[in-house]
Amino acid sequence: MSVLKKAYATPSRVRAVYRFLLHSDKSKIKREDLEKSISPLSIQRENDKDYLDMVKETIKEMIRMKLIDEDAEGNVFLGKDLPKEIKDKNIGNENLPFYISKLFFTKENDENHDFVRLATWYLSQNFQHAPSNWEEFSKQLDEQIGSHKLECGNNTRYGQLEDWLLFCRFAIKYSVKGVGTRMVPDPTLYIQWLLPQLFHDEKTLTIVTLIDRLSNIAPIFDHGTFRKELFHKYKVGKLTENYISTVTSNALLRLHEVGLIKLERKADADTMIIYDGSSEMRYTHVSYQDGRE
Known part of the structure; x- marks a missing residue:
């Protein structure tokens, strides 16, 4: 699956799990303990096996994308191959969106290439006329791509796409008086983060x-x-x-x-x-x- 197809795997939950592990006093934690620690107490109900679904699905996606690892004993921890800047308690959280974007591009994360293809399509639009809500997205995807819309065929999937575009710094939102909040493709912050690599x-x-x-x-x-x-x-x-x-x-x-x-x-x-x-x-x-x- 992918972050687009798993409605529970939102950027905010991914960040919450990551930050918990980043600042934990333990290098490893039992998966069940992590699930309970992250889940809001308000949804934890006795004898309800489904109350942890949101966090469980998020952790699964984070393991698939190699952001966290799990050992044979069921312990989870920050991925052993993560660069030092992502494991740094001072700057890791700030760099997380950019590193996740990098993970999405890899061949090993081809399950998330559905998001990458939609992000590619969005950044290919004329920034003055790019769609900024589900109705506009649906119309332009249908006109340019066809009825399958790069697997973004409903408002729920679009909501996931919007969250991840904003999180990965490929888009921004702004408010227009009388219209409300709109999204526009704008990777300025993403390219800014890349400047040291581009000019290495x-x-x-x-x-x-x-x-x-x-x-x-x-x-x-x-x-x-x-x-x-x-x-x-x-x-x-x-x-x-x-x-x-x-x-x-x-x-x-x-x-x-x-x-x-x-x-x-x-x-x-x-x-x-x-x-x-x-x-x-x-x-x-x-x-x-x-x-x-």
Whole structure:
């Protein structure tokens, strides 16, 4: 199964289980004890075998995605292969959404590729006209993908998708007076987290190199494997040569505006075109403004 198909496996419950294990005084805990510790007392009813279903299903999904491990004695603990920054009590919780996204991309987590494909589709939309609720999602998925809608065929599944898109920092929500809360594809925070990896060896990259690296690390972006699959199967998300998708463009411009990166145009280099919603801008290089000389 996957986090989309298991309605109980919400980001908030995944985070709750993770934080409990992260801050536990014990390196291991019996699975049954963990289930009881995480479950709200209000739903724990004597002789009711179903009262722990929400946490049980969450733990199962976390084991499948290798976020936690379980030994032969029924003890559970943070995954032995987790990087140190995810096991760090000070910064682990902050880095969790980005690491889970990384897990979702792997071949070992192919059960969660249904979420990845929907995230890919969402980031391929024009950010000015992307769907922001279930009715709009359903309509555009049906028009672009077909009646199976990439397995997002009902409001319950959409609710899971929305929660995970927001949690993984692929989208944000904002309020519109008289309309209510809406969602928009915006991976700015996700790309911001990746900046040290993208610029690991140089302060300045050609923008072509930056997009290539971004798409290799997170294949839901321009020219990544999931984006290519989306186009080959459904003719959705095609990019005109030398253009950066509107969603990625918007994220890069926001990072430029707050001073985390600097978009530049230099001679004798391939130009990429960024669209801000009203005009096209041409850039050749990107510099990471992290204080390095």
